[in-house]
Amino acid sequence: MKIYLGAVAGYLPSDMMKCLSAFMDFCYLVRRNALAAPDIENIKNTLARFHHYRQIFIDSGVRVDISLPRQHSLVHYPRSVYLFGSPNGLCSSITESKHIKAVKEPWRRSNRYNALSQMLRTLTRLDKLSALKSVFTKRGMMAGTTSSYTGRVLAGEQPQVEAAEAAAALADNEDDDDGTVHGPKSLSSIDLAPTPQRSYPKELNALAAHIQQPRFPELFRRYLHEEVHGPPAEDTPPVPIDACPVFGGRITVHHSAVARFYAPSDLGGAGGMYRERIRSNPNWHGYARRDTVLVDVAAPTMNGLVIGRVHLFFSFTFHDKVYECALVNWLVPVGDSPDPDTGMWVVETERERGRPTLAIINPMPLPARHISLVSTVPQPSPSTSIIQTHWTLLILIL
Incomplete structure (x- = not known):
């Protein structure tokens, strides 16, 4: 549903856009796993807004009246x-x-003929086969062929797949985008893919040339200075680059990271935990893929969130401490509030002297989540996109 508003923005009357936006807000509100009294009032207000603006469909001649059973059922939700x-x-x-x-x-x-008993037998056998497959997978019997497994057993081996190895294999599976996280509710976390990419240079300046980001060495050294001495005070001039630490170690590059967070409105585990893979891959099935993320840094707008497009995931060791970082390009909101028609934030690429701004962040302790930007049609500028307010609300409960 979130893509639809971006597709029709600018083509439908303002009241129609507000009607559709109110209906989608209602749908997202009632999807929550817990609703308190203020939430019920919010649902009622959203529903009243939807009923008010849907009159535009009658005024414009789309419908003679609105008497639809499914829309009528909305009034019974509270x-x-x-x-x-x-x-x-x-x-x-x-x-x-x-x-x-x-x-x-x-x-x-x-x-x-007498199909019920046959159907029950089929379902029972399917359940048993599913359970058997799970057992075989844990024992490592689904890897390789039957003959190779038998040969290993006859040779005295015990081909078991350890839980840690299975988890690492899942984290390294680049085709595994998202899924449930089993277990109780826990703090949010982000982990880089365990296997680094070997085709990248390990030296700082060579890596900057390889990814075509000439400012990367300067940003890297300034990031180290802030890690050692703390962030600078406001309204202070930037630290001279010669005063920043010099790094001569090795840098490893990763093409993805896995974010785990509490998302009760998604199909997660028993504790409400969910995971998503965030990618920054120059050749993802033939195309460059740079995912966009929401990061909670207590910003003054967008409920404390900022948006960044990830250009590089990398890790390194400095003073015996391992750093897992991301090179991001910030996207800033256009205005101080969401668009009045769509209820969605309009953002554009932040630029400095005509060039997109870059920053190095350590996203690992920060709650972050992958989001999808929806291009506006027509676009105010080539870099302008809109995101849905609902995604912002999800981040606040991490």
């Missing part, structure tokens, strides 16, 4: 939440998808 609790993303499509797996497909496998 009272139903008081009676039965938060819907937490419950949707009729969930039961429909389960109906396909539990009823339709087993029915097709039966001979249509």
Whole structure:
């Protein structure tokens, strides 16, 4: 749904945009796993805003009246939440998808005569096969071939896959984008992919030339100065580059990082934890991919969040301490509030003297989450995009 507003922005009347924005806000609000009294009032206000602005569809001749059962059901949500609790993303499509797996497909496998017992037998066998596959995977029996596994057993080996190795393999799987994190709720974290990329130079200046970022060595040395001496006070001139530490160690580059955070509105684990992979890869299936992230740094706008496009993930050791950092290009909001029609923040690339600004950050202790920017049509400028306010709210609960 979030992409739709960006696609139609500028083409529909203002009241239509506000109506669609109010409806989407309502959908995101009722998806929360916990709703307090202020949230219910917010839902009521959002619903009233939706009912007010939907009159534009009658005034413009799109409809004669609005009498739709599913839209009418929205007015019952606040009272139903008081009676039965938060819907937490419950949707009729969930039961429909389960109906396909539990009823339709087993029915097709039966001979249509006294099918119930056959369907139950099919479901039981599928559950047993799924459990058996899980056991075989833990024992390492799904890796390689049957003959190779048998040969290792006959040779006296015990081909077990340790949990740590399995987790490392998952973290290194570049095709694994996101998923649930099992276990209780915990603090947010970001970890670089365990395996570094070997095609990059290890020396600072050579790496800067390789990634075509000539300011990278200066930014790197200033970052080290702040790590050693602390951030400078406001309104102070920049430290001369000669006063910054000189680095002669090795730098390793990573193409991705895995962020783990608390996201109760997503399909996460029992504790509400979820993970997403953030990529900065110059050749992702033939194209450069530079993901965009939200980082909570107590900024004055956007509820304390800033947006950065990741150009490089890298790590190094300085004074016996390991640093895991990211080279980012900041995107700044246009204005101090979201767009009045879409309810989404409009952002553009931050520039200094006509060039995009760059910064080195250590995102590992900071709550961060991958987001998708939606280009406006027509675009105010080539670099302008919009993001949804809902994504901002998700970061605040990490």
